[in-house]
Amino acid sequence: MSSNTQLSGGCQCGAIRYTVSGPLRAAYACHCGECKKQSASAFSMSIAIPFGQLNVTGSVKTYETRAFSGKRKQACFCEICGSRLWHRTPDTDDQITLKVGTLDDASGFSPRGHLWVSKKQPWIVIPEGVPAFETQPEDVQAWRESLGQE
Ligand SMILES: [Zn+2]
Ligand SMILES: [Zn+2]
Numbered sequence: 001m002s003s004n005t006q007l008s009g010g011c012q013c014g015a016i017r018y019t020v021s022g023p024l025r026a027a028y029a030c031h032c033g034e035c036k037k038q039s040a041s042a043f044s045m046s047i048a049i050p051f052g053q054l055n056v057t058g059s060v061k062t063y064e065t066r067a068f069s070g071k072r073k074q075a076c077f078c079e080i081c082g083s084r085l086w087h088r089t090p091d092t093d094d095q096i097t098l099k100v101g102t103l104d105d106a107s108g109f110s111p112r113g114h115l116w117v118s119k120k121q122p123w124i125v126i127p128e129g130v131p132a133f134e135t136q137p138e139d140v141q142a143w144r145e146s147l148g149q150e
Contacts (some may be wrong), residue, residue: 006021
């Protein structure tokens with residue numbers, strides 16, 4: 001992905017739209033119980049980006065919960081259709097984790113790392129050589145950065 005790439009995305013109903021400019025960090029998957037709930041699927045897939053890299057139109061609602069680290073976490077979603085768009089940790093930094101499935105074209109992204117594989121569905125096979133944690137590393141932010149860029 002070149003540095004001037006711009007990607008677009010949004011919620012299911014289209015009330016929230018965003019653009020994000022590249023280059024983007026590598027995507028990763030999380031198989032924990034929380035991510036199964038929030039994604040309503042087998043795992044979540046996310047990309048960590050600075051919030052400032054995102055240009056948003058539409059009204060975003062937040063649901064606040066706690067990350068495993070104990071930090072406050074804001075889950076941002078569309079109040080009309082309920083799509084989860086990104087998570088934000090407001091106390092620590094300006095990073096968000098963008099939900100890959102909300103991109104209009106996510107075909108170029110595959111998980112380059114996996115968290116919480118101790119909770120993953122047995123039919124999901126992680127390719128050899130892809131970093132995977134039974135739970136999660138102490139410093140998740142540093143781990144995300146270690147995965148490189150798309
Ligand atoms: Zn919507
Ligand atoms: Zn998770």
